[in-house]
Structures are given as structure tokens and as C-alpha cells.
Amino acid sequence: MKLLLILATSHLRRNSLRTRLLASGIALACMLSIVLAAFEHGVVLDLVEGSTALVGGQISVVGINKPAREKVFHLAGDLTELKKVIEASVTDLERVVVRHRTPTRLIARGESIVVANTLGIDVKEDPELLRILSPAKQSAYKRGGKEVVLGDLSRLGEPGSIALFARQAKNLRVDVGDTITLRAPTLRNVENAVDVNVVAVLQDMGLITSWNALADKDTISTLLGVPRDSAGLLGVRLRNVESTEQSLAEIRSGMTKANIPSLPAMVMFEFSKRTVLEAQPWVGQKYIVASWIDELFLTNWVLDVLHYLRLGLLFVVCAVIGTGVANVSLMTTRERIPQIGVLRALGMRRGKVLLSLALEMMLLAVGTGLVGIAAGALLSQGLDAMEIVTTSKMLVNNTMSDTLRFALDWRAIVSLMSALTAVSLIGAVVGGIRSLSVEPTVAIRHVD
Amino acid sequence: MKVSSLLTFIGMLLVAASASAQLSPQQMSAMLKKIDDVMTVPSDYQVAYYMQQTDSDGEEKVWQVMTFRRDQEGSLMVIANKPHTEAGKGYLRAGQNLWFYDPSTGKWERRGEDRSFFARSSRRRDFDVWRLHDEYDPTYVAKEKVGGVDVHRLKLTLKKTVTWESDFPSWEIWVNSDTGLPVKVDQFAESGKLMRSVFYPKWQTKKHPKTGKDLVMPQETRIFDQVDKGTRLHLITREMSFDPLAPNMFSKAWLEAKSR
Numbered sequence: 001m002k003l004l005l006i007l008a009t010s011h012l013r014r015n016s017l018r019t020r021l022l023a024s025g026i027a028l029a030c031m032l033s034i035v036l037a038a039f040e041h042g043v044v045l046d047l048v049e050g051s052t053a054l055v056g057g058q059i060s061v062v063g064i065n066k067p068a069r070e071k072v073f074h075l076a077g078d079l080t081e082l083k084k085v086i087e088a089s090v091t092d093l094e095r096v097v098v099r100h101r102t103p104t105r106l107i108a109r110g111e112s113i114v115v116a117n118t119l120g121i122d123v124k125e126d127p128e129l130l131r132i133l134s135p136a137k138q139s140a141y142k143r144g145g146k147e148v149v150l151g152d153l154s155r156l157g158e159p160g161s162i163a164l165f166a167r168q169a170k171n172l173r174v175d176v177g178d179t180i181t182l183r184a185p186t187l188r189n190v191e192n193a194v195d196v197n198v199v200a201v202l203q204d205m206g207l208i209t210s211w212n213a214l215a216d217k218d219t220i221s222t223l224l225g226v227p228r229d230s231a232g233l234l235g236v237r238l239r240n241v242e243s244t245e246q247s248l249a250e251i252r253s254g255m256t257k258a259n260i261p262s263l264p265a266m267v268m269f270e271f272s273k274r275t276v277l278e279a280q281p282w283v284g285q286k287y288i289v290a291s292w293i294d295e296l297f298l299t300n301w302v303l304d305v306l307h308y309l310r311l312g313l314l315f316v317v318c319a320v321i322g323t324g325v326a327n328v329s330l331m332t333t334r335e336r337i338p339q340i341g342v343l344r345a346l347g348m349r350r351g352k353v354l355l356s357l358a359l360e361m362m363l364l365a366v367g368t369g370l371v372g373i374a375a376g377a378l379l380s381q382g383l384d385a386m387e388i389v390t391t392s393k394m395l396v397n398n399t400m401s402d403t404l405r406f407a408l409d410w411r412a413i414v415s416l417m418s419a420l421t422a423v424s425l426i427g428a429v430v431g432g433i434r435s436l437s438v439e440p441t442v443a444i445r446h447v448d
Numbered sequence: 449m450k451v452s453s454l455l456t457f458i459g460m461l462l463v464a465a466s467a468s469a470q471l472s473p474q475q476m477s478a479m480l481k482k483i484d485d486v487m488t489v490p491s492d493y494q495v496a497y498y499m500q501q502t503d504s505d506g507e508e509k510v511w512q513v514m515t516f517r518r519d520q521e522g523s524l525m526v527i528a529n530k531p532h533t534e535a536g537k538g539y540l541r542a543g544q545n546l547w548f549y550d551p552s553t554g555k556w557e558r559r560g561e562d563r564s565f566f567a568r569s570s571r572r573r574d575f576d577v578w579r580l581h582d583e584y585d586p587t588y589v590a591k592e593k594v595g596g597v598d599v600h601r602l603k604l605t606l607k608k609t610v611t612w613e614s615d616f617p618s619w620e621i622w623v624n625s626d627t628g629l630p631v632k633v634d635q636f637a638e639s640g641k642l643m644r645s646v647f648y649p650k651w652q653t654k655k656h657p658k659t660g661k662d663l664v665m666p667q668e669t670r671i672f673d674q675v676d677k678g679t680r681l682h683l684i685t686r687e688m689s690f691d692p693l694a695p696n697m698f699s700k701a702w703l704e705a706k707s708r
Contacts, residue, residue: 070545070558071613107675110504112568181641181675183562189613190606191562192638193675225638278558 004352008360011336019364022328026321026365027372030416033317034376035383037412040306040313042384042405048241050205051299052292053128054212056097056235058244059251060295061086062288063232064263064277065187072277073187074102074232075224076285082260086236089254092243097125097235100220103270106164106213107193108172108180115168116211116270118182120220120231123157128237129214130154133163134402136203141169151176151200156214163200163214174198182215186225194223203402208299211270244291251289265290267297314415322423325365329424329431333357337435344440353436358428365424366417373413380406476586476602482628484581486664489690490656493517495665496687497575501567504678511566515575516693523698526575527706528566536707539565539572540700544612546572547700551707556700561613569644569673569681571615583610584619591625594632598625616643627651629664645672657690 012019052058063076076082083096100120106113123130130153138145156163162180164172174180176198183193196219204210221228238247255262263286266273293300333340340353384406391402471479499511512530517523527538536551539559548559565572584604592601604619616635624631633646650667669683696702 068544110676110678112676183637183675185560185562186617186638188606188617188638189560189562190617190638191615191643192617193641193643194637194639195641222639275557 004356004359007339007356008363011332011339011360012364015332015335018328018331022324023364023368025324026368026420027375029317029320030369030372030420031376031379033313033416034373034408034413035380035406036313037310037416038376038380038384038406038408039404040310041409041412042407044303044306045407046405047299047302048292049128050132051208051296052237052241053126053132054208055292055295056099056101056233057237058241058292059236059238059247060288060290060292061234061236061251061262062101062290064286064288066277066280066283066285067187067189069281069283070278071189072274073224075187075226075230076232076287077226078229079231079234080229081258082255082287083234085254085258085260086234086251089250090236090238090247091250092238092240092247094237094239097237098122098217098231099126099233099235100217100224100231101233102184102220102224104213104223105183106168106172106180107183108174108178111172113168113171115213118184118213118215118220120215120217121156122217123154130156132205133214134203136166136169136201138175138201140203141166141201142175145175151198153200153202155199156216158197158199159216160194160196160219161199161216162196162219163202164198165202165209165213166204167210168213169198169201176201182219182223184223186223188225192223192225194219206299208296241292244293248289248291255287255289261286263288265294267294310412314412314419317416318419318423321365321369321420322427325361325424326427326430328364329357329361329427330434332360333431333435337438340435341438341440341442344436350436354429354432357432357435358425361424361428362421365420365427369417369420373416377408377413380408470588470591471600471602473586476588476600477581479600479602479623479628480581480584480586480604483623483630484578486629486662488519488577489517489663490520490659490661491690492693493519494689494691494693495685498684498686499567499570500682501569502680502682504676509567513566513575516697517576518693518698519577521698524572524576525698525703526565527703534566537566538703538707540698540703541572541576542698542700546613549700549703549707551704554704561615567681568676569671569679570683571644573615574669574671574683580604580621583607583614589620592622594622597631599623599631600625642674645674646670647672652685654688 061082062074065073065075079098086096087093101117103114103116104118106115121129133153135149135151135153137147138150139147153163155161169175172180178198179195180198181193182196183191186192196215218228221230236247236251238244252262266276266288343353388404389402390404494514494516497513497515499513501509510531511528511534513526513528516525522541524541525538528534528536538549540547540549546559546561548557561572564570565575583606585607586602586604589601589603592599599622602621602623604621606614606617617638618636620634621630622632623629629651630648634642635644635646637643647670648666649670651664652667654663656663665685667685671681671683673679694702
């Protein structure tokens with residue numbers, strides 16, 4: 001083995017310029033791919049954390065109340081029992097968040113908009129939600145507005161308070177401090193309305209925020225004409241997003257054991273859900289149990305695009321490195337034909353010769369690849385620590401964050417290393433087989 | 449007679465006078481029943497409405513809608529004829545459900561009583577019988593004057609026994625003490641917030657051609673949206689008819705065919 005290593009390194013040293021050029025190329029390609037993979041992973045994490053915080057958790061259990069066949073309310077009574085069932089069933093549970101989630105009409109200054117998910121929240125119970133939201137500057141929603149942030153999201157705990165997203169504030173032509181009217185039917189199906197005070201205007205974060213608004217939980221209880229301990233949704237926050245599927249199964253099983261009727265997830269818009277539920281013959285109280293992937297089906301395309309982008313990137317990097325390695329491997333084996341002829345004449349087996357060639361390519365590709373990966377990891381950490389703020393609306397809308405995040409993904413590193421090893425081995429074997437096909441007696445004739 | 453005794457006597461007279469002006473629960477109930485009764489048509493009925501909505505920013509929108517009723521069955525159908533963009537859209541009450549049909553999508557959608565009827569401030573009841581006696585419990589507020597007319601001001605609260613949908617859970621209604629017809633209505637949300645103020649400046653009386661019953665309908669209705677301040681709606685009733693309607697008229701199929 002030592003001999004094989006000596007042979008591989010000596011040949012690399014002999015062609016130092018070519019070796020350095022290729023090594024630099026491989027290291028640079030690896031470094032860039034790791035930085036891009038870290039960026040992509042950061043976007044995915046931001047999107048998942050942001051969107052799950054907005055819908056309450058990785059799993060949502062939404063109360064559906066049907067007092068009559070065609071009447072549908074996003075409501076449940078006292079959720080204490082269901083909460084206990086979930087807490088007892090889910091092994092990876094962080095905690096359970098209780099919220100209202102109901103469609104309302106917002107009216108102000110002659111304008112009105114329908115908000116499909118008006119969230120009634122208790123700010124003390126929802127720290128994740130407040131963490132992902134950023135206040136918008138007045139210029140973002142008001143013509144001639146100043147570059148200043150007005151309002152205070154922490155005031156959302158006050159009775160009769162609401163926080164709107166910038167697009168909603170713009171459509172309603174309201175600012176912080178203005179009063180707007182929230183309108184919705186009560187459980188008795190009579191009209192109700194309450195006046196609320198805009199305490200904050202938040203940055204838009206994509207399509208998802210256009211159908212969400214945040215109000216004080218007690219205010220929504222008053223609007224719906226239900227007791228204060230009532231709610232419409234339990235958001236199940238998990239320690240690890242990877243355990244979503246398992247936790248879904250645990251919740252469904254726990255609910256079945258406790259005789260709490262559940263409904264499967266409905267992957268569709270809120271108004272479509274209502275139409276489907278109205279057509280169902282049952283009456284009473286049931287719960288839709290859905291994962292964040294079901295709830296955020298409209299943003300899943302972003303995750304899919306990023307996933308395919310990552311695969312495409314890996315393919316390009318592998319193609320570039322593979323072409324370089326294969327090319328060098330062919331040149332190396334051609335140059336080493338006399339050496340191979342001597343080694344073969346001295347009795348070295350074909351396999352060992354092939355191993356020697358593979359070692360040379362591995363040292364070149366994998367060794368320098370590791371250096372590139374390490375540099376890429378360091379650069380990603382550095383960029384992440386800089387907390388670069390982006391002004392790109394497209395990026396903010398699709399990532400639900402205005403700060404660029406670079407998160408190292410070990411899966412990307414392992415994939416890249418595996419691909420590098422495979423490509424260098426294939427390159428070495430292809431070149432090696434060609435050189436090994438030359439008879440030792442012919443090969444020796446190539447000696448200068 | 450001492451002055452204090454005289455004052456007490458005068459006070460008692462005033463109390464007695466005000467008590468006689470106040471309506472008893474039976475009288476109030478009869479008053480609501482009368483309003484419902486004079487608006488209930490004993491046969492098929494159709495009427496055209498012209499609606500003009502003026503937004504708070506001054507923008508105007510106009511509709512012409514046809515209303516078809518068969519009050520004995522509780523059937524109602526309202527179809528828009530104009531403007532062109534709204535033509536063919538319609539509402540149908542079947543049983544206790546109110547359905548909305550949009551010919552552009554070809555879909556039926558169930559609508560709650562809280563939803564508007566074409567114009568932003570209108571509701572189903574503006575085109576239908578009122579059924580106040582069945583749905584609301586009255587309490588007397590005061591005898592007042594509205595526009596120089598003596599009126600009884602009543603507060604109406606939705607009965608707890610009502611199982612069907614209703615638009616507003618409480619009203620205040622000013623009823624002309626001479627004619628027994630409403631002059632003004634304030635409608636409130638469950639939270640107590642004033643939602644609409646409705647004025648009835650003109651009522652028209654028509655004798656039913658077959659039964660001879662005197663029917664009374666609002667000839668003109670002015671609705672002021674109290675949430676979306678500044679938005680108002682003017683409804684005018686025209687072209688009333690008591691001719692029999694097609695037996696299968698109050699069905700989804702009929703409205704779909706008509707919309708085509």
C-alpha cells in the first residue's frame with residue numbers, strides 16, 4: 001500500500017502545475033456548492049420555521065363545528081380534554097398552542113377585505129409567532145409614508161387590538177392607531193362586528209401572510225359570541241420537524257382512543273374547505289388533523305424548487321469535477337503507461353495497478369474537495385454571522401425572512417463527498433482499464 | 449290642598465299618562481304581527497327593485513333585480529337583470545338555506561344571513577317578508593317623534609328559540625303610531641354595535657286582486673351603512689304583479705336555465 005501511495009503522490013508531484021490547477025478548480029467548485037447548499041438550507045429552515053409558527057405548529061388540530069348540515073364554523077368548545085390527549089400522545093412534543101382561526105371581513109374607510117385566517121392569539125403563548133414577524137416601515141403601506149416603524153407588536157395582548165400585514169393596511173388605507181371593524185357571523189349565525197385598534201403593521205412575507213391577520217384572542221371570542229376559554233385550533237409544536245409524520249399518527253391514534261372524532265387533512269383553500277364540509281352530511285364537532293405540509297400546500301412549491309435546485313447544483317458540480325478528473329485520469333494513465341508496463345512486467349497484478357491509479361485520483365479529487373468543503377463551511381458560517389439583510393421582495397416573500405440565513409447541511413456535505421469519490425473512482429477506472437489493456441511488452445517500449 | 453300634595457297629584461297624573469302611552473307586550477306583539485301580515489302576500493308575487501349604492505368615496509353602482517315570492521311556502525328568488533356584469537346572478541331560498549348562483553362560474557354557494565344581497569348594505573330581508581313576530585321579542589323604549597310623526601320606539605331582541613338563521617340579533621324600530629308601519633329601523637350586531645340604519649319614507653298599499661287583502665310594501669327604502677360610514681343604498685319598488693308563477697320556479701334548475 002505504501003508503494004502505491006508513493007507512486008500516486010510522486011506522479012502528482014511530477015505534474016505540479018496541472019495538479020495545482022485541477023485541485024484549485026475542485027476546491028473552488030466544492031466551496032461554492034457548499035455555500036449555495038447552506039443558503040438553500042437556510043431558506044428551507046426559514047420557510048419551515050416561519051410558516052409553522054404562522055399556522056400554529058408543525059401539526060394543527062382545527063375544530064369544525066356543524067350545528068346543522070350546511071353550517072360550518074371553525075370552532076370548538078373547551079379544548080382542555082383534546083389538549084391533554086395530544087400532550088399524552090405525542091412523544092416529540094414541545095408544547096401546544098391554543099388559538100382562534102376564523103374568516104372575518106375587515107372594514108375601514110370605505111374599503112373592505114376578507115381575511116380567511118384571522119388568528120386570535122395570546123401573545124404570551126405564541127412567542128415563536130412574534131419572533132418571525134417584523135414590523136413594516138410606514139412607507140411600505142402608505143403613499144408618502146416615512147421610513148419609520150410605527151406601532152408595537154407586543155401591544156397585541158391589549159383588548160381590541162389587531163396587527164395587519166402591509167398589503168392589508170395598504171388596501172384598507174389604514175395606519176397604526178386607526179380603528180377598523182371586524183365582521184363575522186356568530187355561532188348562532190347572526191351578524192356580529194367589533195371595533196379593533198391597529199397596534200402594528202407587519203412586513204408581508206409572501207402569499208401566506210395575505211390571508212392572515214393577528215388579533216387579540218379574547219376579541220375574537222367576543223366576535224364569535226363564544227366563551228373566552230373557547231378556541232378554534234390547537235397548534236402542535238414539535239421539537240424536530242422530521243417527526244411530523246410520526247406525531248400525526250400518534251395524535252390520530254390518541255384521539256381515536258379518547259373517542260374524539262377526527263377528519264383527514266384537506267389540502268385546499270379555506271373557502272373550498274368550507275364548501276366541501278358543507279356538503280358532508282354529519283353534524284356536531286370534529287377536528288381536522290393536518291401537518292404543516294398540508295396547511296401550506298401553496299408554499300410547498302418553493303420547497304420543491306429548492307430541492308430540485310439542490311439536485312441540479314450537485315449534478316453540475318459533479319459534472320464539472322467529473323469531466324476534469326476523467327480528463328486528468330486519461331492523461332495520467334497515458335503518461336503512466338510505461339510505468340504500468342514496468343510494474344506489470346515485475347509481476348504487479350492488474351487490480352493493484354488500478355488501485356494505484358484510483359489512489360492518485362482520490363488524493364487529487366477527494367483531498368482537495370475536502371479542503372473546498374471546509375472553506376465553504378467556514379465561509380457559510382461567516383456569512384450567517386454577518387446577518388445580511390436583503391431588500392429583495394421576491395426573496396422575503398418566499399423565505400418569510402428579511403435576513404439571509406446560511407445553515408450547513410450535513411446531508412449536502414455527505415452527498416458532495418460521495419459524489420466526488422464516485423466520480424474520481426469512475427474516472428480512474430475508465431482511464432485505468434484503457435491503460436491496462438496495453439500489453440506489458442508494448443507498454444515498456446514507451447519508456448523514454 | 450297643600451302645595452306638596454298638589455305636586456304629588458300632578459306627578460301621579462303624569463305617570464299615569466305615560467303608562468297609558470306605553471304599549472303593553474300584547475299590543476307590541478300585535479303591532480309586529482300586523483307588520484308581518486300586511487307584507488305577506490297570499491299568492492305568488494313578483495316585484496322589480498331598483499337599487500342605487502353610493503360609496504363613501506362617491507362612486508355609484510346601480511342594479512335592477514327581480515324578486516319572486518311564494519310566501520305560503522316561504523320561497524324566495526332574487527335575480528339580477530342589470531348591470532350586464534351582474535345579470536343572471538341570483539339568490540334562492542330553499543328550506544332554511546339561502547343559495548347564491550353565479551353564472552360565470554356555474555356554481556352554487558350557500559350564503560349566510562349576514563352576507564350582503566348584491567349591494568354591500570342590503571340583506572335578504574329587504575326583499576322578503578319580515579317575520580318580526582316569529583323571530584323577535586319586543587320591549588318598549590319610548591314614544592317619540594320622527595320627522596314630525598308620532599312613533600312608538602321598540603327594542604327587538606332575537607328569540608332564543610329561533611333555530612334558523614337571522615340577520616341581526618337586535619333591532620330598534622320606530623313604528624308610526626297612526627299607520628302601524630315602520631318609519632325607521634336601527635339594526636345591531638351581537639356585540640351591540642350599530643350596523644345599519646334603515647328609513648322607510650314611503651309605503652305603498654295595493655289591494656290583492658283575488659282576496660281583496662290590503663297589502664303594504666315599502667315603496668322606497670334608504671339604508672345607511674353604519675360600519676362602512678358614508679355608504680348608502682336607495683331601494684325603489686316598481687312593477688308589482690300577483691300573477692301565478694311557474695310551479696317549478698323555486699328550484700336551482702330553473703334559476704340556472706333563466707341565467708343562461
